[in-house]
Amino acid sequence: MLSPHEISTLLLVQRAPYQVEALGEDTDRLRHEQLVEVELLATGGALPRLTSRGRELLRRLDAFCKQQASPSDESP
Template structure:
């Protein structure tokens, strides 16, 4: 299970990857879980990007949060 900090780092990589230190502690677990990969640019800088698993994780979190935002009776109807 990812921590809230790791989830926010995933979101930041998705939206503003240049603001994340690709080889830093923030991305270490995400790289270990294969949610993020690091590309070394010709300039010598490292660039973090989401893997297909990382994108899928964010897609599922988005779907879950949208379901949770529905009123309780609508959630029950959608499960049926």
Template sequence: MLSPHEIATLMLVNSNEHRLESLDPDVLALRHYELVEVRDRGGAAALQISARGRDLLKRLGMDAAR
């Protein structure tokens, strides 16, 4: 079960409007649940929502189309 902070962090990763640290405790939890991934973008690591994360947001009724 995700905490409200973890759900909010998942929404932030999906929006790509905020830069989040990959070692943030909420981000680490989302990575553990395979809801977000760290991707290499031009030599820099970036967080990206996974297919599983997009599916969860859809089931919660949140726009996850990215």
């Protein structure tokens, strides 16, 4: 199970990968879980990218959050 910090790092990789240290502590667990991979740039830098598994996890998390936020279909 991912911690809230790891989930927020995963979201940051999705939306602003240049703000995440690709080889730092924040991405270690995400790389271990195969949710993030590191792209080596021609400039010598590294950039974190979501894997298909990482994109799927965020898609499911988004669907779950939307389901929780929508009103219930049950009658009182």
